[in-house]
Amino acid sequence: MQQQRPLRIIHCFRSPVGGIFRHVRDLAEAHARAGHEVGILCDSTTGGSHEDSLFDEIRPHLALGLVRMPIHRSVGPSDFAALWRGYKEIRSLRPDVLHGHGAKGGAIARLIGSALRVNRYRVARLYSPHGGSLHFCRRSLIGRLVFPLERAQERLADALVFVCDFERQTYFTKVGAPRVRHELIYNGIDDGEFEVITPRPDAVDFLYIGMMRDLKGPDLFVEAFARTERLVGRPLSALMIGDGPQQEEYSELMLQQGLSRRIRMHPAMKTREAFTLARNVVVPSRAESMPYIVLEALAARKPVIASRVGGIPEILGPDSGALAEPADVQSLATIMARSISEKDWATRVMPEPSTFKSRFAASVMSADMLDLYRELCRYQPPTDSVSPTT
Template sequence: MLSNERSLRIVHVFRAPVGGLFRHVMDLAGEQASRGHEVGLIVDSLAGGEKAERQLAAIAPRMKLGVVRLPMHREPRLGDVFIFARIYARIRRLRPDIVHAHGAKGGLYARLTGFLPLPKRPARIYTPHGGSFHQVAGHRMYMLAERLLERTTDLLQFESEYMAKKYASEIGPGAALVNVARNGIGPRDFVRVTPSPDAAEFVYVGELAVRKGVDTLIEALAIIHSGGRFAPRLVIVGAGPERDVLAAIVDKSGMAGSITLAGPRPAQEAFALGRIVVSPSRVESLPYIILEAIACGRPLIATAVGGAGEIFGPYRDRLIAPADPAVLAAAMVAALQENDTVQQEVCSALTQHVKENFQIASMVDSIMAGYYRALARSEPQALQMAPRAP
């Protein structure tokens, strides 16, 4: 704990223990515990599989307020009432200083407690990770819920400037404080990855979903093959609800012989399966997979969506338009032809940029400063003990 940090009781509430949201919470909770705060997790029990089980079991001994898993479904359903009742009861019993909700469903459960009496009023923090804001079906309903729940929110904690602006445009001004702390990564991420001897030319790593632009990538590969000059291979690493849909697109494209659908695996292991990483997303907040690929020194093609420009900073002109197979195909061909020395110089510069600007410690410093600001509204003395925002 920093010398001027007051020890806090912190409960994180979130749904699926998968993807970037899960990494964000695990990094944040782990660092908070290392600083001497008492931390607990309330998380979905339906998703994540064995990988999530292992990660939660590993961090559990450090979570002094416990790790509780409850069945949380993505879409609204009647059973949400019973899950909310259990979460409310646990928060009543734990009497935390901070309840930090992540994602739409975590935000629903945690912030609804603000409409009910509690023996100790916690500061309620909300980090939207983008899901409901990018949702097409039921978008109006989700935004109506967000406006209602904003009334019980003390601090809106964003992971990118993009998401802060997106929230403001959809929800409008409110009474909650606002803080932006961009996602950070740690020393274990900065390991240079060398492609395996039989690596494909391209690799995609992430959720298997159309919103991630995987269909655009498949079509782009078909365009390249149709040109007759290059015949690159692609490895698609990951899992997701639309795997079968994407497998059908692969078959229809005629690219089955050049595309391998690999199962999920750790990012650094996955990066070794291809010479060039491709992140063709249609929507993002501030994607960890881009940070991780850059940290590993891998050449990267990425789309200009969400907070990707914030990651690339002075190199943002290397980003391309999303959802355009022809543009993506042209970028892939250009990457195949790029001089190795030039390519590595760009990779090294990006790696250094990320190392200087996207560290876990800095992320947590900023989030903790936001917590103390939120607490100061009801506990003015907390402001005197709060560290200054970096």
């Protein structure tokens, strides 16, 4: 059998924060170890020291390098400069695969990939929404603008990749049935993360870890914590770990609730380090796609309490007793109280570990993604056989 040549793969996304960044890092590392050449193009204006350390970890796996440039969240004239610079950078790297993540990353990958094709340069163009623009209401002003744009860009893609069935069904509902190939490939966790993390003796009762913005529900966490204390009839303890634009608002909310001594706040840190500091993980999001924090916590055998949003029921199970109604403080508090009042709660409610691993391992995700890349590239000429027009 003829040996398949290594692929040259570039991932494009905007913000190097949160689940998209984690997803790309996992794919890049797995595919680099399999002998492929990988690069990243993303925004330079977001992220801090924590993200810088994550880039340092992944950099040895990026044979095609790391390109960071300003890519703003909102649509504006600056996008033209980003597209032109991105085009020049990507053209020089001669990729076989351009994979865009999130609305801005998807637009960059598809537009630049299509421009390369106009110049007789073949490249596979993929788009993974990762929630992103799909969170908008279809009837809102921004929804009426965004979803037709999503529809129009379909013809610039060779495939759409959804990370959960919820995301796929949301796309069908808000954008329409895709007119191009589409696949469901679940997010996955590295095999090394399927190890039990035992909480420290001084671990707190509950942990919130994630972005400090209302979409992720930190305010719901604070209010539910206060109600949980009333339900169990004793003081409890909690940690909120992360950075974000509304951090001061949540500090003020804790002061108003008289909780500033029982809920502490820390800047972003490595997830597995954070897991040692708490006994239960709470994910109170108002909207999600397929959040890595749920996968990471379950892989570490941490009990998870989460909102019934996005793909979370696909992880915990649609009838799981760990699922709270979205944006419902009382529902969340009731489950939080049960998690610390009932000794066998986690054993009864959490997914069976071996079944969970067989479905959500990074090895499964990266292999399925590589098969898709290969299939899309199969009928294209080798990269070095065609020179892009300068």
